[in-house]
Amino acid sequence: MFLEKLKFVFSDPGLRKKILFVLGVLFIFRLGAIIPIPGVDAARLKEFFAGNQFFGLLNIFSGGTLDNLSIMMLGVAPYITGSIIMQLLTMIFPRLKEIYQEEGEAGRKRFNQYSRLLTVPLAALQGFGLLALLERNGVLGDLTAFDRIFNVIIVIAGTVLLMWLGELISEKGIGNGISILIFAGIVSAVPSAISQTFAVFEYSQIPLVLGFLVSALVIIAGVVFITEGQRPIPISYAKRIRGMRVYGGMSTYLPLRVNQAGVIPIIFALSILLFPQMMVSFLTGINSPTIQSISQSLLAFLNNPWVYAFLYFFLVFAFTYFYTAVTFDPDAISTNLQKQGAFIPGIRPGRSTAEFLYRVLSRITLIGALFLGLIAVLPLAMRAVTGLVTLTIGGTALLIVVSVVLETIKQIEAQIATMEY
8 A cells, every 4th residue: 555655656747746846945955054154163063062952952943954053054943933923922912813813824824924024033133142152152263243244144044045945845845844844954863863873882782772762663653643643522513494405414523632732832941941051151151250150050950950851841841731722712613613503512502612622622731741741851861761862762853753754644645635536
């Protein structure tokens, strides 16, 4: 069955053209990812990244373009940040919420346009702050004011180019373009991780490696199961009689996903958790013994594995509930069902339906929040057990990879089904 579908994918001209288009865009992306900005000290950069978790996170969401300070060093991170800010602003400004939820496809296009416009100033701020921090830590050489402005313009242009390439993939290719770019960056780091593992490999570690492979398969299966898991709410439509005809009376269901929030809570949690580390790192460079001593103590506390793991798990758990509340409104769904003449069997329309949805959503969100929290801290646990930095699985990267693969497979299967019929 799988081989037949694969054969059909490459035998159909339209689908083959889309896949080749995506591969061509990814080639351009990886080509830009290896071109560094001027004045980079490669050895100092590698040393800086090895001891900084914050920039490890940014490197994931830049698609692996930050670890060599390429011209696309910011990746799509400013666009993701802009999208998150726009989502949060819908809670403050009702007009934005109307545009996003009630104006259909045209409203969503307009909302996405606001996110794109917000990306440019965010890229400028992130680019300037990041380059200033790296220059302060000796990663970049002594630069003139013109060099600094020129580098900021380069990284803004790189972000805008990647945003455009991602939208081209979504429009003319297969899958979500932004997610595929991040996916490509994560996957591109796998060969390097494997080579680093074999560089320090010893025969006594064979049971450890085999145990890791088995655990990896179990974890990936669990992530797929939870990501695809949903609670179907039965929906019935009332019968309406017009003349001699009967309309309605059909039944369907409303799917509530177990992981309703996706990977967004992990992004929120890491941003809040690691931002103080970046600020404290700034303070350690101040020429004051008192400030340096306090900063070093705070940095040691924040870098404690147990403290970091506990705060990380708690913030992911809390943000899962927060983001689910932002994106899923039981009151609005209850109102829409009532307007359409639909109801949940055994539940009164209106307020009772909204309360029922709240109860169900809170229960399945508990499972989703625990799942996200465990996946987030899983790399820390595996490093503690194996003692090897390269033998880790879990976290943001795993969720992104699984989500992108599942979404892309679904879109390909939908294309195949359309062409078969």
